[in-house]
Amino acid sequence: MGELESAETTGGVVAATASVLMEAVRYGILIAQLAVAGIKLRGLSERVRRTYHYVEGCSAGVNRLADQMAGLRVDRDTISEHRNAATVMQSVLADAEAMAAETEDLATLFDETSAAHQADYGPVAESIRAMPVPMADASFYSNR
Amino acid sequence: MSANDDDKVVRLPRIFMRGSLDAPEPNADSGSAADDVEESAPAPAGSWPRMPGVEEMRPPLALTMPGFPRPDSDEEGAFALPSPDDPDNPTARSALAVAVALMTALGVAAAKGMWHRARHRQALADQTRAAADRSAAKAAVAGPRGGRGSGGSSGSSLLRSLGGGTKGSRAFARRTSDSGGKSSLGGLGKGKGGPHSGSPKGLGLASGKDAKGHKSARSGKTVWDEDTKTRPKRRKGSSGQVELRPRRTADPAVTSGKPSKTKNPNGTPDKGAKPATARKVTWKAPKEGSGKGATAGPKRWTTGRPGTSDKAAPNPTPPNGPRRRKSTWKASTDSAGPKRWTSSKNATGSRADQDKERAQEQATPPPPPGFAGMRPPPAADRTVRVESSERVDQPRQRKHEALALTQEGVRALSAAPKTNTQYRDAELTVYDVIEADADMAEQILDGVAEAEATAEGCDLLRNRLEALHAEIGELKVPGVLLGMVARLMEKTATVKAKAEAIAENLPRASEAISIAGSNAEARHKNPADVTRDMGHTRPAERDYHNE
Numbered sequence: 001m002g003e004l005e006s007a008e009t010t011g012g013v014v015a016a017t018a019s020v021l022m023e024a025v026r027y028g029i030l031i032a033q034l035a036v037a038g039i040k041l042r043g044l045s046e047r048v049r050r051t052y053h054y055v056e057g058c059s060a061g062v063n064r065l066a067d068q069m070a071g072l073r074v075d076r077d078t079i080s081e082h083r084n085a086a087t088v089m090q091s092v093l094a095d096a097e098a099m100a101a102e103t104e105d106l107a108t109l110f111d112e113t114s115a116a117h118q119a120d121y122g123p124v125a126e127s128i129r130a131m132p133v134p135m136a137d138a139s140f141y142s143n144r
Numbered sequence: 145m146s147a148n149d150d151d152k153v154v155r156l157p158r159i160f161m162r163g164s165l166d167a168p169e170p171n172a173d174s175g176s177a178a179d180d181v182e183e184s185a186p187a188p189a190g191s192w193p194r195m196p197g198v199e200e201m202r203p204p205l206a207l208t209m210p211g212f213p214r215p216d217s218d219e220e221g222a223f224a225l226p227s228p229d230d231p232d233n234p235t236a237r238s239a240l241a242v243a244v245a246l247m248t249a250l251g252v253a254a255a256k257g258m259w260h261r262a263r264h265r266q267a268l269a270d271q272t273r274a275a276a277d278r279s280a281a282k283a284a285v286a287g288p289r290g291g292r293g294s295g296g297s298s299g300s301s302l303l304r305s306l307g308g309g310t311k312g313s314r315a316f317a318r319r320t321s322d323s324g325g326k327s328s329l330g331g332l333g334k335g336k337g338g339p340h341s342g343s344p345k346g347l348g349l350a351s352g353k354d355a356k357g358h359k360s361a362r363s364g365k366t367v368w369d370e371d372t373k374t375r376p377k378r379r380k381g382s383s384g385q386v387e388l389r390p391r392r393t394a395d396p397a398v399t400s401g402k403p404s405k406t407k408n409p410n411g412t413p414d415k416g417a418k419p420a421t422a423r424k425v426t427w428k429a430p431k432e433g434s435g436k437g438a439t440a441g442p443k444r445w446t447t448g449r450p451g452t453s454d455k456a457a458p459n460p461t462p463p464n465g466p467r468r469r470k471s472t473w474k475a476s477t478d479s480a481g482p483k484r485w486t487s488s489k490n491a492t493g494s495r496a497d498q499d500k501e502r503a504q505e506q507a508t509p510p511p512p513p514g515f516a517g518m519r520p521p522p523a524a525d526r527t528v529r530v531e532s533s534e535r536v537d538q539p540r541q542r543k544h545e546a547l548a549l550t551q552e553g554v555r556a557l558s559a560a561p562k563t564n565t566q567y568r569d570a571e572l573t574v575y576d577v578i579e580a581d582a583d584m585a586e587q588i589l590d591g592v593a594e595a596e597a598t599a600e601g602c603d604l605l606r607n608r609l610e611a612l613h614a615e616i617g618e619l620k621v622p623g624v625l626l627g628m629v630a631r632l633m634e635k636t637a638t639v640k641a642k643a644e645a646i647a648e649n650l651p652r653a654s655e656a657i658s659i660a661g662s663n664a665e666a667r668h669k670n671p672a673d674v675t676r677d678m679g680h681t682r683p684a685e686r687d688y689h690n691e
Contacts, residue, residue, distance in 0.1 A: 011597025014639075018605035025615040051594050052646065055653070058584050062657060065580060068572045073686070078664045082581075085656035089588065092649040096591075099598070099642030106635040113628035120623035138620065
């Protein structure tokens with residue numbers, strides 16, 4: 001899976017994650033899908049960081065340019081404009097980092113959801129699955 | 145005639161072209177031819193060839209319109225120009241055809257002319273010698289013309305070869321050919337002319353032809369005559385000559401011109417004698433008797449020619465002597481290249497003429513400085529210049545001097561060796577900044593598409609989660625699932641927001657760096673460009689410009 005992901009873009013990975021959830025919602029399937037989605041998104045954060053790593057290079061380059069120009073006593077406006085551009089790049093970089101973190105959280109959340117649902121409802125689903133006869137209406141088993 | 149001849153002489157350079165087109169009447173020109181010959185010879189210092197009047201410099205009518213041979217002028221071997229379909233309204237095509245035919249004919253004529261010339265020269269040289277001896281005996285006055293005669297004859301030979309055929313008047317004959325209805329062009333083609341025979345008569349004819357040819361042998365002889373009449377006076381004024389030469393030369397020219405004029409009177413009688421026998425006589429007479437010189441112009445020319453002869457014969461003249469020679473020689477060259485050549489060759493041939501010429505030269509005032517025109521203005525100190533040229537070790541000083549000295553100085557400056565000092569220690573240049581900014585502005589946009597795709601993916605995921613959420617609610621799945629799915633949806637929205645932020649900020653960053661680059665360019669690029677355009681690697685240090 002990881003190999004497949006690596007061939008896709010961040011957006012593609014997210015979309016693929018979405019497609020995983022397309023199947024009919026059944027307990028066993030949902031648990032599996034949530035787990036898969038989590039796994040899919042797990043590597044995504046790194047991908048995001050890699051994708052926008054170049055921005056960091058750009059920002060650093062611009063800052064270096066500004067420093068050099070300052071050394072050459074270039075006018076203040078030119079230097080400050082370059083520094084501003086570098087600042088904007090840094091903000092993009094911050095957004096990218098934030099997105100990477102959010103993506104990581106999302107992956108974790110999928111895992112958690114899967115685990116939580118499994119822990120929360122797994123025994124019930126297992127008991128019902130183990131029934132020798134088909135299950136009656138859900139309300140029939142309710143414990144009001 | 146003499147006056148006319150003078151005028152004609154002046155027009156000689158032009159006549160070259162014309163000679164080919166219009167055939168002058170051999171008879172009428174014979175006398176003039178002699179004059180022409182004389183003129184062809186280098187003029188004494190004072191006398192410079194005149195430029196033809198402005199009206200005269202217009203291209204001949206024959207060249208401006210497509211010509212075609214007269215139906216009646218059909219001689220054997222005549223060159224027939226392609227006649228236009230409609231003579232009244234010649235088309236560009238017909239004109240072109242005529243032009244091509246004309247050029248071809250000219251080429252053929254030139255080839256023939258070269259051959260004829262070679263033959264003529266020898267014959268002419270022999271004749272000239274004989275004639276010169278005779279004339280020397282006859283003419284008491286040392287005629288600068290004598291030298292000329294030889295030179296002139298040679299010069300004329302050139303023309304003759306071209307125009308020699310005048311008699312044979314080729315098909316080229318144009319309507320224009322008023323003179324005897326013979327076309328000058330025909331002359332070109334045949335070049336057969338008697339002149340080649342080398343007999344005195346032939347010479348006479350040739351000279352006549354030459355004269356015409358030189359003078360542009362135009363159909364309008366009458367016009368020429370008129371002009372010539374008027375011209376002699378001008379020449380006396382020597383104003384025309386002055387015009388030709390640089391201002392400096394003007395003075396010497398005037399002075400020299402006057403003496404020559406004085407001699408002219410002698411020449412006039414010769415002209416009067418010209419008529420029939422005159423051809424030979426005049427022809428010769430001009431050579432020697434240029435002293436008599438019917439016209440001032442020819443005399444001058446002859447005197448000039450002597451210069452060439454002088455070269456051949458080293459005769460020590462006053463300090464100015466060598467200069468004169470040179471100048472005269474040059475002057476002659478200016479007037480007519482071909483003549484010059486021929487004259488030099490022939491001049492050597494006739495010694496008597498040369499002697500006469502020398503005598504004239506000595507008598508005549510210093511000739512106009514031919515080379516002087518090309519020398520530094522009086523303001524420029526020559527000695528200084530020489531020194532500077534010798535001083536290789538002090539180029540700077542030399543430059544300064546030169547600058548102070550005008551054009552001469554400029555020349556010296558340009559010639560002076562330059563030390564081009566440039567510094568290449570640049571670590572970061574404005575060009576680097578501009579280029580880096582442009583690259584960055586472009587590169588940084590690469591992430592935009594990615595961010596947008598991520599946002600779209602987040603949208604899709606969120607939609608799925610919503611559907612899941614709805615379905616879970618529909619299935620009434622108890623527990624934490626629903627809430628967790630809701631959290632998933634929120635988280636997805638957060639990611640999407642970040643992706644959108646990136647997609648927005650990347651263009652902003654690109655724009656910012658692009659603006660920074662363009663501003664840097666606007667502020668700093670021009671000096672860099674100018675510096676580069678001026679051939680410098682970098683301008684001087686900053687302090688140098690802080691005034």
